Amino acid sequence: MKKIIIVFIGLFFLVSCKSKQSVLESAANESLAAAKIISGHYENEKNFSTLNIRANAKYKDDKQSHSVTADIRIKKDEIIWINVKLLGFPVAKALITPEKVSYYEKINNTYFEGDFSLLSNWLGTELDFNKVQNLLTGNAIDDLTKEKYIAKIEKELYQLTEKKKSNTSKVFSFEGGNFLLKKETIFQEQENRKLEIYYPSHKKQNNVFLPNEINIKAHQKETVFIDLEYKNIIFNENLSYPFSIPSSYDQINVN
Numbered sequence: 001m002k003k004i005i006i007v008f009i010g011l012f013f014l015v016s017c018k019s020k021q022s023v024l025e026s027a028a029n030e031s032l033a034a035a036k037i038i039s040g041h042y043e044n045e046k047n048f049s050t051l052n053i054r055a056n057a058k059y060k061d062d063k064q065s066h067s068v069t070a071d072i073r074i075k076k077d078e079i080i081w082i083n084v085k086l087l088g089f090p091v092a093k094a095l096i097t098p099e100k101v102s103y104y105e106k107i108n109n110t111y112f113e114g115d116f117s118l119l120s121n122w123l124g125t126e127l128d129f130n131k132v133q134n135l136l137t138g139n140a141i142d143d144l145t146k147e148k149y150i151a152k153i154e155k156e157l158y159q160l161t162e163k164k165k166s167n168t169s170k171v172f173s174f175e176g177g178n179f180l181l182k183k184e185t186i187f188q189e190q191e192n193r194k195l196e197i198y199y200p201s202h203k204k205q206n207n208v209f210l211p212n213e214i215n216i217k218a219h220q221k222e223t224v225f226i227d228l229e230y231k232n233i234i235f236n237e238n239l240s241y242p243f244s245i246p247s248s249y250d251q252i253n254v255n
Helices: 002-010 034-042 117-123 129-137
Strands: 050-060 065-075 079-086 089-096 101-105 110-114 149-154 157-162 168-174 181-188 193-198 202-205 208-211 215-219 223-235
Touching (some): 034 149, 034 168, 208 223
Antiparallel strands (some): 050 065, 050 223, 149 157, 168 181, 181 193, 202 208, 215 223
C-alpha cells in the first residue's frame, strides 16, 4: 500500500471525467508553423490566484487497482497541496513548493522531504514545480518557447516534435480550435521509459480552459495507469494549506 500512496502523490496530475461542460474542439485542417501553434497554446492564459479542487482517482498496475479521493489546492506559482483519502479516511498529505516536495502517509507512518526526485522517478521524466503545475492545469509540461519543433498534422491534431536529437524524445499534440493540449509523450529509449499523458476533453470556467480529463500511462519496469476525475473546482478562494509531519513518523528515501 505504501507504494500505491507514493504513486498517487507522484502521479496525481491527470484527470478522467465525462463532463457535460466540455469545450467544443476542432480538427487541425491546415498546415501551420510551429511558432503559431505554440503562440496559440499560450494564449490560453491561466488567470487565477488559487484553485480548490475535489477529485476522484483510480490507480491500476500489473497486479492491483485502487480508488482514492483527494482535495487539491493550488496557490499559483507557489504551493500545490494534496490531501488523499481512502474509503473516506485521510491516508496521505503532500505539500509541493518550488523548493521541495514533502509528504507523509498514515498507513506505514512514514514521510519524505526532499527535491523533485520523488516525482521525477515515478513519472520517468525530470520535473520541477512549474512542470507539475502545468500538468494539473493542462499546459504543455515543458516551456515550448525554449526549444525548436517540427510541426505537422497527425490524426487531425497539430503535432510538435522536438528538433533536438537526444536520448529523450518529446511530442506534443493540440486540437485546432483553441490549441488545447490533447496529448504529450516523453520517451527515453535507453532507460526504456515512456510517459503518455492524454487530455481527452476540456472545459472553460471563469474564462480559463482547464482539463476535464487526463489519462496517464507510465511505463518503466512495469506499466501504471492512473485516471483522476475533477468533481468540483472553485477559483480564487482564500485557502489554507495545513501541513505538519507527525514527529513519530520515520523518514524514507525514494530511489
